[in-house]
Amino acid sequence: MTVGRPCEVQSCALPYRVQDGDKVEVLLITTRRTGRWSLPKGKISxxxxxxxxxxxxxxxxxxxxxxxxxxxxASFRKTKRMEDGRKHVIEVWVYPLKVTRCLPHWPEQGQRDLRWCSxxxxxxxxxxxxxxxxxxxxRC
Structure with a gap:
């Protein structure tokens, strides 16, 4: 029997806000490499x-x-293609983030697009x- 490498676990935030009492909006970001819409996620610090x-x-x-x-x-597994072409399996755990403040400056500003949407x-x-x-x- 062969045993594969354990997958890497990453954490993900699902930023949201409630407008006008009941209208939920979520914040999407673009990925740096492909520009696709996604959620903030990364390795466990x-x-x-x-x-x-x-x-x-x-x-x-x-x-x-x-x-x-x-x-x-929520959680799921996905295959991520590395820059060198290798595939890497990651397990993503998603946490709700009720946004209370949007900052004027942040570390990756200018590297990604942001979009509040329904x-x-x-x-x-x-x-x-x-x-x-x-x-x-x-669930909010």
């Missing part, structure tokens, strides 16, 4: 919980701060259906 790592990614990639949920509400619009823009599944599962 040493010394941080999965949830805190997700909040850190949202700050670095989208310039937002807020209340991060302590429990992941859930329905997000489902159209997100080409990776697994991110769309997370948008559908979000």
């Amino acid at each position: 040493r010394g941080l919980s999965f949830a805190a790592s997700a909040a850190k990614e949202a700050y670095e990639e989208a310039g937002v701060l807020g209340e991060i949920g302590s429990m992941s509400f 859930r329905d619009e997000a489902l159209v823009l997100l080409q990776d259906g697994r991110f769309g599944d997370a948008v559908r599962l979000l």
